[in-house]
Amino acid sequence: MQRTRRLRSNASIRALVRETYLRVDDFIYPLFIQEGKGIEDEITSMPGIKRWSLDRLSKELDEIVALGIKAVLLFGVPDKKDADGSETWDDAGLIQRAIKLIKTNYPDLYVISDVCFCEFTDHGHCGVLDGHVLDNDATLDNLAKQVLSHAHAGVDMVAPSGMIDGTVETVRNALDEAGFVNLPIMAYSVKYASAFYGPFREAVDSAPSFGDRKTYQMDPANAREGLLKASYDDLEGADILMVKPALSYLDIVAHLRENFDVPIACYNVSGEYSMIKAASAKGWIDGDAVMTESLLSMKRAGANIIITYFAKDMARLLKTET
């Protein structure tokens, strides 16, 4: 008889044959930056995650650094919104001020900016509208302005998330022409029109005021289309390819891992976080164990990098385990 149980008989042998590990170095922690003063608001649907005003942010950053987390991804919750999201390319805009503050006070923390418009537009869509349709090429012009403004503020990496065609090419050209040849792009390459973003949209008040995002984000039924989109981003010069959400799309993570040699990231999104937190609060699941198991599944599928709201919880758990 073939016996696979031999190598499962005790903890020592199981540790010897373990194939996949989680490390704090794998994680990127998303941060919600809110305009204003004295703000430290817990997001109801995402227990443990807060919106921070810049004057309070050091409390969060000190904790992140102490836990050994090395990278953050910035999202903005502005006061003012307009049709084009013009604050996104204002050198004195919220994200630009956040980048400067973090890089000045925590120079070793790797700062990645989410490059999109939906948090800054009054209609909540990810770019310029032409009637009720997202105008792809007009949005590209604004994307170039936005990344340059982030680059001038000192960001370490940009992560365009709008699923606008031609994004990576536009962003790469803009950065190169301005001399930012060494600034990497993490492309939200395969981003699905997902209901798992629900809590995030509450967190940053970015739900579209009409319609949905299905003309730019991908149909959850499609896998080959994801490979095609990733191949365009790869050709256009993306340094890292990302899949979003993570848990329901691990097949896509594995496809990308097999087909490309650049690092692969996945985004463990708000709904995936909230479901585990909610079930755990009710005592229906063991929250730490389910968190560990899900993050491990992303690594096993082939992700090198995991963007996750669990970064602090997991970092704490990894500390107690070693």
Ligand code: PBG
């Ligand atoms: C769009 C953006 C979204 C998220 C990150 N960037 C959501 C959307 O398309 O509405 C979702 C993140 C999450 O759910 O955790 N700029």
